[in-house]
Amino acid sequence: MANPKSKYSIFSLVRNALSYHEGWEAQWRSPDPKSAYDVVIIGGGGHGLATAYYLAKEHGITNVAVLEKGWLGGGNTGRNTTIVRSNYLWDESAAIYDHAVNLWENLSQELNYNVMFSPRGLLHLAHNVHDMQEIQRRGNSNFMNGIDAEMLTPGQCQQLVPFMNLGCRYPVMGGVLQRRGGTARHDAVAWGYARAADALGVDIIQKCEVTGFDIENGVVRGVQTTRGNIGAGKVGVVTAGHSGVTAEMAGFRLPIESFPLQAFVSEPMKPVIDVVVMSNTVHAYISQSDKGELVIGGSGDPYISYSQRGCFDQVEHVVGPVIELYPIFSRVRMMRQWGGITDVTIDRSPVITKTPVENMMFNVGWGTGGFKATPGSGHVFAASLAKGEMHDIAAPFAMDRFHTGALIDEAAAAAVAH
């Protein structure tokens, strides 16, 4: 059943201002779970909500529930550094991430929700000869796939970020710029998809943890949750951080390990840096949010953990290179630090796949770079769930690649996505 929403616009803003903003309707309902649904999505982050939205919007399947064990976007959707880009090396990755960027560009209009997508440009720095060869190879590969890539000299990098210390310990030798890359507001992505999906009739059920599956003769019949058993025609698992645990409930194993990835946010300050700058060699990623905070990320922690805070010495490994590259930030104070649990596969590519259980599909293992893929991932996963066959873009990410050896090896060959 559809639940139409009033349209957000300048007029609705003015109208609600007149009543002191007390008249805004709830963005989505909080229904009790029904006894059964056509499709049950497990995981109410960006990917899960996007999947539900596209199922309802493009495939007319509206008898859908999204089950979230905490609150919407409270997992990795709210714990990343909000970077959007698609300049991946391999054709398979380029296809899915660029599909996402294409959707990002009209997402605010599509959802009638300001996701604050800001294609401000994304610069990858090169610090040695190997880096230069890598970004040239990747830039050429991007061209072949129709993705924009611009090679920059150190001087051009400096024009983008005037206070960058080119002659630092690992000097800046060049860079590659994707102008269509940038950032988006992570919470708004979850909320926008939730509101739009709810309007189309999707039930979003929070504080509902899945504790097991009802599987008969290899076919999934439903899920067991902390709010009772729910029947399901099909189940789409879109969890992050605990995907291995979910797979074990269904009786199979996934080649995924969970590592914390830390991020840092500084105190707010005046606009100082208007591009996203990534440096894979020294592992320092930086951008500035609309609130003025510097958003800083680094490499993942070296050992598996579910602690959601990360290991202590990693703080220095991240902050050190940032200060070396940008000495003016040396006295900026950090306001928050946190760790997100990233489900990492051996080839740093996601697992979007059918499973040994009939009518159950997984879309997991997005590792350190899932946020940017949110719309594309949801879009192709919804199509796969609706048809029962993997979408062309999703097909190469099937779990049998770990047995056939047909890996999509982004870890060794290209920028390890962060």
Next chain:
Amino acid sequence: MLTIKCPWCGDRDLTEFAAGGEGHIARPLEPATQSDAEWGDYIYTRKNTKGIHYERWMHAQGCRRWFNAVRDTVSDEFLAFYKTGEPAPKVEGDGS
């Protein structure tokens, strides 16, 4: 978990060590008879335990020897250290 007790060197700072992932994985004794799926699982699939985890570490900036440790992956607390080849100690809370 800021210190690790190397079975040979004693208590040292965490930063001296390199993590080696899940421990006690035996290489298949008869490689020729393994299927692709079995090889794939041996190479790529790990337990990824949420809780008590038996794992390998190396004292990279010390004696450079490998050893095993038991750690709770939720709290990051180390529960035991033992040399390679020694049987895994039973620790409290281990359900396996």
